[in-house]
Amino acid sequence: MEYFCRFIPHTEEDIQEMLKAIGVERLEDLFEVISENYRLSNPLNLPGPISEPELIGHLRSLQSPLYTCFLGGGAYHHFIPSVIPHLVARSEFYTTYTPYQPEISQGTLQAIFEYQTLMCQLTGMEVSNASMYDGASSLAEAVLMAYRITKKKKVLLSEAVHPEYRKVIQTYIDPYQQQIIMIPYEKEGGRTDREILFDRLNGDVSAVVVQSPNFFGIIEDLPKIVEKVHLTGSLLIVGFSEAIAYGILAPPGSLGADIVAGEGQSLGIPLSYGGPYLGIFSTRERFVRNMPGRLVGETIDLEGRRGFVLTLATREQHIRRERATSNICTNEGLCALMATIFLSCLGKEGLKELAQMNLSKAEYAKKVVSQIRGCKLNFNAPTFNEFVLEVERDPERILDKLREEKILGGLSLRRFYPELSRHLLITVTEMNKREEIDRWAEILAKSLA
Amino acid sequence: MEYFCRFIPHTEEDIQEMLKAIGVERLEDLFEVISENYRLSNPLNLPGPISEPELIGHLRSLQSPLYTCFLGGGAYHHFIPSVIPHLVARSEFYTTYTPYQPEISQGTLQAIFEYQTLMCQLTGMEVSNASMYDGASSLAEAVLMAYRITKKKKVLLSEAVHPEYRKVIQTYIDPYQQQIIMIPYEKEGGRTDREILFDRLNGDVSAVVVQSPNFFGIIEDLPKIVEKVHLTGSLLIVGFSEAIAYGILAPPGSLGADIVAGEGQSLGIPLSYGGPYLGIFSTRERFVRNMPGRLVGETIDLEGRRGFVLTLATREQHIRRERATSNICTNEGLCALMATIFLSCLGKEGLKELAQMNLSKAEYAKKVVSQIRGCKLNFNAPTFNEFVLEVERDPERILDKLREEKILGGLSLRRFYPELSRHLLITVTEMNKREEIDRWAEILAKSLA
Amino acid sequence: MVRKVKDTGLIQDEPLIFEQGRKGRKGYSLPRWDVEKVEAKDILSSSLLREDLDSFPQLSEVDVVRHFTRLSQWNYGVDSGFYPLGSCTMKYNPKINEEMARMEGFSNIHPYTPEPLAQGILKLMYDLGVYLAEITGMDQVSLQPAAGAHGELTGLLMIKKCLEDRGERRTKVLVPDTAHGTNCSTSTIASLQMIEIKSNEKGVIPPEQVALKMDEKVAAIMVTNPNTLGLFEEYLSEISEIVHQKGGFVYCDGANLNALMGVVKLGDLGVDVVHINLHKTFSTPHGGGGPGSGPVAIKKELSPYLPIPVIEKDVNTYRLNENRPKSIGKVRAFYGNFGVLIKAYSYLLTMGPEGLKRVSEMAVLNANYLMRRLKGYYHLPYDRSCMHECVFTDHFQEKYHVSTLDIAKRLIDYGYHPPTIYFPLVVKGALMIEPTETESKESLDRFIETMITIAREAEENPDLLRQAPSRVKVRRLDEVLAARRPKLKWTGDR
Amino acid sequence: MVRKVKDTGLIQDEPLIFEQGRKGRKGYSLPRWDVEKVEAKDILSSSLLREDLDSFPQLSEVDVVRHFTRLSQWNYGVDSGFYPLGSCTMKYNPKINEEMARMEGFSNIHPYTPEPLAQGILKLMYDLGVYLAEITGMDQVSLQPAAGAHGELTGLLMIKKCLEDRGERRTKVLVPDTAHGTNCSTSTIASLQMIEIKSNEKGVIPPEQVALKMDEKVAAIMVTNPNTLGLFEEYLSEISEIVHQKGGFVYCDGANLNALMGVVKLGDLGVDVVHINLHKTFSTPHGGGGPGSGPVAIKKELSPYLPIPVIEKDVNTYRLNENRPKSIGKVRAFYGNFGVLIKAYSYLLTMGPEGLKRVSEMAVLNANYLMRRLKGYYHLPYDRSCMHECVFTDHFQEKYHVSTLDIAKRLIDYGYHPPTIYFPLVVKGALMIEPTETESKESLDRFIETMITIAREAEENPDLLRQAPSRVKVRRLDEVLAARRPKLKWTGDR
Ligand SMILES: Cc1ncc(COP(=O)(O)O)c(C=O)c1O
């Protein structure tokens, strides 16, 4: 039987006509430049082909079950308004390439321009790029950028920054032999230890990196840090993993941060087992030429009408090659679009209210656990929608118990902080109904009894 | 708190400005024409409002479980290529009205024109309308049309036509005092009893209505009927509920039918517990002015370019009012689009192969059951993808057993045909894997043992 | 062949699906063959077999996707912009409702699924019926009719059946001159003779006219409220009384319910049967011409005649009752356009009672605002407060030889869907504008200014209107040619 | 303000989201409050609180939907038509794959879900890695890189780490002049000095050049195969030998793998590391600039250096191993762009081994067909059989003062997305055309005829080209102005 695949239109007749036009006889002739020695004679050892209904059946069988979720730590279970999947499923958005040809890409370009504006507003900064791979790599690129700007060798990195982000920073700066100095967190409060930070701060420091809310869900006291950092000519980089927090928290930009870099998954992007997410990156206007990533700018067309184009490409790899500010090319465009739609739907009122609901739910959960014997809140500084709980039993056993009830009851912190070996990071969002929190607390109480 | 709904944009300020422009003070003033006596003072007694995530949770809880399905009888479990939901979810298709303004509705109009062409090809007829409500009402409108054309009083209606369709015909013709004469099916073969049919046929008969494949899945021997019907000046109306069959069966039009009317759900339209489906209606060119429903025709624009418009509207209610051929207005446009995409994807090869697979799967199931003691095939004429099985035990008990194994094992015919009280209609499509058929047969055998 | 330069980067020409493709292509993958192939010719005589499917399309999946994507790009939908098509209630169609209807536990469920496995589905339908009864002030609802006109037929048949049961054979129905065409044709399909009632100078039915025409041969009056002029039938309760006194029924066409929710109940005005267009008032999309859903709500007296099956509730179990001997029978296969019902139900829960009332208030506010602001520029035949829509005419523009059609087509050039035109018939050159509640004031203001601009263009440069539209895929189409030489399918020649 | 008549029925103007809306609107509904409201100011000092969110949009849901619907209508995607953007492999993106990635048991799963509950997900990723290794002829794969450039960085860091482990500190990397910009910038980010290798008159890297530049300071060579001229690097195995002999590694940029699947394995040619762009070869959509996915495939020797975590299989259990002391560490949070991986996996299963080979054959067939047929009309700098794409120039058109840019923009008027232009840099005025296998012969023929028409227009009416595009939403945009006076966000003035 003739080979046929629904994605490839060529019939045998087509192929013969085309070969003839080219002036060769067989398909193999097109590959003559490849030495016979290397040309494969056997088919690849792969499964398939399978039909569409079989594919659906197979992938269904690979899915994970949906449990009640109290996990966070850099990825958050928020509600995604149905208009987002509906709009990003428009093929005019998702089947396009990077908008190199502005005249037939105005939709993508205007949306990115709106995204850049929203990110500036959200983070309180002056310029935002069109996106980075994720929060972790965005933060790492921020560290590289600070190095490009200041040419200084040391980075002070808070231990309360997401442990995975810290690892990525380590990987990225490794080639530069920059030195990372870890700044511990206060054992009581859970904030970055300011005393130690200030102690380490000096003229050799290119950047101080903190995260707020930090990995423990705690809101860092940025106003108390920023001035000192600038005194030494260092840059303050503020990371984040929970963008919703900025619905009520002062944006780092308004507090004096020089670069704000973090994760935008909370803004309407599905959890998808860790990706694709959205690296947000914003900074001061004076640093724009040192900024990594694409930028969209406003301009006019031949007839004076407003339009948008990719701009300042002289920072980028395709123009500047080895002198570019970053190697990033494909970024997370569609995720940036999701975030733009998300924020457009929520708007001013919605974002604030959503943030407040997250805060309130987490506070409710804290109140409930405070009545359970055998566990206690580990830190006393204010949190947003997650908090660290110390338990008197093996946290893995407790999580297993919860799992039996179809609850993902928290994240054991042992793997990231050996000293927090009996500690759970508990995340509560607007998606956790009160009954769910009560039920979670009940099982927790039982397993601690 | 100010009332707010995400679908209504009006702010208090908007309302005040608009009231002022209108020249009234309060919203109630706009309803002054309604006597105070009747104006409601209490809110309606309704649930809600609920938020989007809560709505999702609630509707999830109302869903039915997904069982292996051997049900048919007018609604079929076929595979729906993913491109169909993807394309009909384009708002330019689904958020438009009937294409009254052709210049900004060319997409819908061209698609309907293509649909009409496809339906002519599928049924072997000369003209097709843009759709009817469903197969049953389409067939009923066919009977009314035959009456308009012939002005004769009697209708010969095969008992092997879908029982629900027969009921709908009864309802539709009731106001006309037309007489329905039922033609029984052959007890052995399962086809419409030709002898009785010919016996009843005379100059008073406006139409003979048969279905092929009929409700028992049996293919009627149309060539043997058609000539005699035409001899008396009656019209032959052929109904159908399984359009896929025409991938291998001669289209009724090519066999001489005058009207072909049936159900198009099999052509890419979800089961959805019975609707919305697609009424297909096609006929001879000479009857076009008696045809119910909308029609799209080709024409040209001012500059001579091809374009499409609604046409022959002088048959329709909005022009002809009480002299229209039907009262149908809104039809099943989007379902017709689904069928158009479905047939475009399958094409010539796909439709044929799909039909053959349905046939083959049903034949396989027949072969398997033929080895089971305690049941037998009830009719001996050839079938397409469904067949009637006679069982020696209470069919409801057997179905219950199958249900315990998450199988909807067939349709008990007792409710439609009291004489078939130990009979099941079994439907097998391309979606029933061989293992599923084997498993079904195994449980069937057990429950008969 | 190079496409004509009429193609642009964004709106492209696209031949018919039959004018493309090549032998052997397909855009579909069949499940694996896991049983023996049976050849049809081995079990059927050749006279029953299809000879060929040659004229069917043959395309790869990408071609199919591009074809329909391009076609869609020639359309204008509610999501494209303002769509003030009078009488059609082109409100926003919430996206979440589409998702809900696509849930597999609904979309993939067979209608003959045993009742115990479909309790959630039955409950949804039952509750929706209860809610619609509450909104209309009626006693019971059938969700079966597939559209408004289907609901009308169902309603009239029930009335006839009830009258027959009373031993009466009434043959007429009163229908006002403002009625939608379906009211008239439904009368005919139901084999009732239509008697026209003239609306008065205020645009509504005068009770005296009804009293004059009402007699023992009249089965019912069909009233649309608000009517197609966008006016509330203020004498409806009087009319109902007149009709009831003579033993007739009051049928209400509730297609315009969008103006009345939470404000007044039609049942309180004496209505015996009313159909509701879920695809208007309850935000389910129109799909370019359906599917819709046209439930009928009735007063108790008519309950025995409801089409079967009727969904009934016993404590907490729901069932489909077919055993109702007085029923008019079936009006369609299965139980209704369930996929559409899910969307209406979702809408109803999302809005709540307060929200539905707000819908009506804002729909009426929007229509009155438009009417007041356009009044000086276009002739307003009934100059009084309106409900959900308002009707203008081209009377002021006649002197420039510009017609309603020209105005409508010019609106297309400005990026709008035109209003309904030349309907209702009682208004010469009608322009029937229904904004719906989902339009913002800014959206209305922009439309108003465009309409004013067009009024000025009609004066200053009428050719702009007569030549319109000039910027869409095709220009004005020759409808006369289409009807004179009907070409209703592709035949291979171009 | 009435919109300018530039608006048409189908392509409408649309202001920025910030230029719309009104105080108090929102297009979102929050879940019910079921806990006590906590005010941020009660737990936080005011200096930590946001003062306002005033500049945020305030719109109803319908406004948001219309806004982004209109924006989308100004774009041209693969589903709109032929998109021969060289080096980008703009093939059809199967719709089913989008559905698969949206399944709740994938899309709604938290990355810290305990491994026992994510076995299916881990299996999918593990198997995808195995399949990609088979296709490239490599030993192991990391799926973590988020895009091609990210894969390049991951690869170079692994090479460096391996060299360090051997006690070597090499500081240079060889990169041919035809390389994509990311190869160069990745070298810099990895802190390696780039040494350029000139390609020869046949468009490929001459082994002698490599031999000349290769020394003990060179960590690796980065070769793109097929290269950006669409040519197979026919000396790659010799080059590999040279590099290996001097202790270096061979990095291959596999972005153009679409030409080679089932035909030749890069691993067999001596490649040590290769990245694959799933968003090119494996049909995952580009999303207007991502997300992509750029897995790296490696030879055994580099395995210890893979980024953590590595997915491992013990009998039938899959786990994420973080405990790999020699690893380069993490290159991102979590495990990769899983949502993209699902699509690539689905594609792979749908195609099967036969299908993938067919992909490469048809991609190469299409490119050669285009090349041959356009050859007389446009200057072909490397006149030899190509792989998946071909590169022309504007040399023939220069005499009419028509440039590559003009040709590209004129294609837009004819309903096409232009090819990649002015890249690769070694070709002056390059027009780089990659048709991909999902285009039919008719589609190519139409494009060819359009290109021929444009060549004729360049001669006869060059202004048509210089003024192009003339039919889309905006005309040619002033990119110089944009860069000179950057306006990178909305500031309230227009
Ligand atoms: C007033 C009125 N009545 C009846 C109908 C008919 O409804 P449908 O099109 O759903 O059959 C319509 C819709 O066009 C209408 O506007």
Ligand SMILES: Cc1ncc(COP(=O)(O)O)c(C=O)c1O
């Ligand atoms: C040859 C080549 N290498 C590398 C890249 C970079 O890939 P990405 O954009 O995924 O980072 C590209 C894509 O633009 C490319 O074409």
